Amino acid sequence: MPVTPLEIRRQLLHIFLGLTLVTLLNHGILDSWNLFWILILGIILSWLSLKFRIPIVAWFLDKFERKQVRPGKGAITYFIGVILALQIFPPEIAYAAILILAVGDGVSSLIGPFGKLRTKLSDKKLLEGTIAGGAFGGAAAMVFVAPLEAFVAAFIAMIFEAMEIRFNQKLLNDNVTVPLVAGTVIVLLRGWGF
DSSP states (O other), rough: OOOHHHHHHHHHHHHHHHHHHHHHOOOOOOOOOHHHHHHHHHHHHHHHHHHHOOOOHHHHHHHSOOOOTTHHHHHHHHHHHHHHHHHHHOOHHHHHHHHIIIIIIIHHHHHHOOOOOOOOOOOOHHHHHHHHHHHHHHHHHHTTOOOHHHOOOOHHHHHHHHHOEEEEEEEEOHHHHHHHHHHHHHHHHHTTOO
């Protein structure tokens, strides 16, 4: 996907949202329940946006949402991924996984289009974006987990981000798969004594 002004705004918001959520979660200002109710509100607003133009919501959709998708789909799947990570993993692993989603996925989408080497995982993804996402995502995750855990989790999560994974013929959204893969990798590394 080309780096259009819309994509730049989307990915910068992707990064900013993850950094903000982790900061608020880590300081006890937000918790999973708060995020769950934000998710429910987002789903309701998404549905209403199909029928009505809601002023503030419409501005965000105009500035940050791709036109060919359901209104707010990116934000909804992002919150689902964050909430699942928080429910499945201990806080430091969940925060690292969320940072890999925010920074790794955001950077890979910003850098990838400038690359030249196609991955064998997807026709749309370039190797340079996957590597940049792993490097930046791992660096961000080191705030909460050991460097080895951070970088291995980030690179494996970015490999999964580059793949088109289908479940019941539906493409799984990387906003959900990336934090789950990253957190699972960290748990497995700890279980294996790394």
